[in-house]
């Protein structure tokens with residue numbers, strides 16, 4: 001497919017800049033202010049069924065898996081249902097126990113990723129209920145699932161996923177809110193989350209306005225041989241996704257680690273030649289994260305923080321707008337998409353079609 005580039009040099013750049021609009025689309029028509037919840041008719045799941053769910057298992061690959069990790073945390077936080085995400089590619093080979101009280105959710109931009117489709121088919125064969133969180137309308141996974149929701153990111157052409165990731169995390173926030181409001185999430189918390197969701201498009205636009213600053217940072221770090229990405233709890237999947245973006249598009253080695261695990265090994269790597277990108281939200285874990293920055297600084301590791309306010313221990317802070325704690329992960333990775341993009345541009349990479357990769361992996 002070829003779509004208008006709209007004045008951008010690459011689809012990646014175009015798609016990064018389409019995110020405010022795309023998020024607006026995933027929200028449109030779904031918010032129910034009267035009951036502080038969201039309408040998701042396509043789930044084919046009534047309130048009684050929703051209340052019977054004992055667990056949620058989210059399956060996807062690559063970036064969609066990372067969006068699922070964020071989704072699992074949102075579902076646990078807002079709906080208080082134990083939830084986790086797993087690569088679909090692993091799940092389908094380990095003869096997992098399929099449990100009738102678990103809601104399975106398959107996540108995919110293309111809706112055609114073979115590992116995800118095969119997991120869905122295996123689950124259905126065993127009588128499980130499977131929802132799809134999919135971008136491409138009418139795709140194989142969307143058709144195979146018992147119900148689900150479209151993420152409405154619009155066509156994504158660049159092999160490296162950006163806007164679909166963001167929209168998928170917003171779709172999960174909607175699902176978490178919906179499940180929460182059939183269970184113990186209060187009207188006022190429902191309202192708080194809805195207000196937070198409505199702030200997202202404007203906040204995304206604010207982040208994208210910092211592109212020039214981020215481009216300068218990218219130039220500064222483009223010579224690095226490797227980069228470390230750290231985050232804790234809500235910040236960890238953001239770090240995972242940012243590290244995948246950087247390696248896919250710039251070919252710089254990157255590794256993501258939970259900030260809490262630094263002292264159990266990776267601290268040995270810290271030195272002036274290894275930059276760390278730290279996700280530092282202003283939430284209940286702020287002080288813990290600051291302590292990790294101190295550990296890195298004490299070993300002369302360069303630090304770039306993505307935070308809600310300037311971080312003293314960091315060499316550079318990219319300040320992003322604060323939302324509700326539960327929704328912060330939706331925004332914190334966006335500046336790092338720009339960082340990956342400008343790093344790749346500086347290194348002369350083939351941005352829309354990185355070597356060795358395909359947009360969707362439809363074979364085993």
Ligand code: AGP
Nearest residue numbers: 062063064108109110113160161
């Ligand atoms: C994204 O940047 C990657 N190219 C890749 O990890 C991708 O997310 C993965 O292959 C899953 O694709 P899907 O969302 O179309 O199923």
